[in-house]
Amino acid sequence: MRQFLDAGAEVLATARSAAYTAPEGAAFVTADIRTQAGAQALAEAAHETLGGVDILVHNAGGAQANADGGALTIPAGDWQDALELNLLAAVRLNSLLAPGMRERGSGAIVHISTAALLPPVPAFAHYQAAKAGLESYSRALAAELAPYGVRVNALGPGRTATPGGEETRRRWAGGDGESGAIGTPPLGREGRPDDIADAVLFLVSDRARWTTGTYFSVDGGEYPRN
Numbered sequence: 225m226r227q228f229l230d231a232g233a234e235v236l237a238t239a240r241s242a243a244y245t246a247p248e249g250a251a252f253v254t255a256d257i258r259t260q261a262g263a264q265a266l267a268e269a270a271h272e273t274l275g276g277v278d279i280l281v282h283n284a285g286g287a288q289a290n291a292d293g294g295a296l297t298i299p300a301g302d303w304q305d306a307l308e309l310n311l312l313a314a315v316r317l318n319s320l321l322a323p324g325m326r327e328r329g330s331g332a333i334v335h336i337s338t339a340a341l342l343p344p345v346p347a348f349a350h351y352q353a354a355k356a357g358l359e360s361y362s363r364a365l366a367a368e369l370a371p372y373g374v375r376v377n378a379l380g381p382g383r384t385a386t387p388g389g390e391e392t393r394r395r396w397a398g399g400d401g402e403s404g405a406i407g408t409p410p411l412g413r414e415g416r417p418d419d420i421a422d423a424v425l426f427l428v429s430d431r432a433r434w435t436t437g438t439y440f441s442v443d444g445g446e447y448p449r450n
């Protein structure tokens with residue numbers, strides 16, 4: 225968010241927890257975007273605070289690792305949560321906010337996926353399936369909105385030092401959590417939030433004006449997709 229503020233953007237952030245602190249200069253609204261009511265509250269706040277949005281970044285995501293390590297025994301509720309948060313929240317928010325971009329003839333949407341999509345990790349099958357769905361949906365939406373000047377891209381972080389990332393790796397200390405990998409990413413360290421934010425800022429900026437429907441890895445070279 226800091227990079228967006230520094231670049232002159234007006235920012236509205238959301239989270240379920242009121243304790244969450246947006247940086248000074250950013251507006252904040254409490255909402256659970258897994259629900260239609262939460263998505264609606266965020267969209268209304270966006271209209272009231274900003275008069276609509278030019279940029280939409282779907283960042284909230286994650287899932288609990290299945291305790292026994294398997295894909296077959298992931299609880300039904302965890303499947304539902306993973307799909308609601310990682311996929312359907314983006315679908316709902318786009319439905320509420322992308323029509324305004326289409327009418328204005330410009331806009332940029334970024335869906336935060338994961339670089340660790342392809343290595344099979346049974347305990348995170350629900351998470352990986354939801355993110356795979358998000359990437360597929362992202363490409364379809366990009367095709368639909370391109371004629372209106374609205375760009376849609378997906379970005380996959382590698383292991384990044386955030387509260388959620390560290391909790392994921394701690395819970396799965398027997399293996400290596402979401403990444404399923406051992407050792408250090410090729411670029412020699414794990415990611416920092418600003419590594420991801422800089423790449424998001426690029427994708428929504430005019431420098432990426434001819435880029436839509438893509439997937440963009442920001443993972444220190446850990447998960448080549450080609």
Ligand SMILES: NC(=O)c1ccc[n+]([C@@H]2O[C@H](COP(=O)([O-])OP(=O)(O)OC[C@H]3O[C@@H](n4cnc5c(N)ncnc54)[C@H](OP(=O)(O)O)[C@@H]3O)[C@@H](O)[C@H]2O)c1
Binds near residue numbers: 238285
């Ligand atoms: N960190 C990594 O290593 C890593 C690796 C690959 C992909 N990713 C992806 O990167 C994105 C960000 O991950 P992160 O590590 O920064 O996660 P994080 O530390 O858990 O932060 C997630 C943020 O989203 C908010 N949030 C969670 N559920 C929400 C909900 N239902 N409604 C509204 N806000 C909600 C959280 O606040 P509240 O809890 O207060 O709601 C928190 O501010 C996710 O999509 C994740 O899948 C992260």
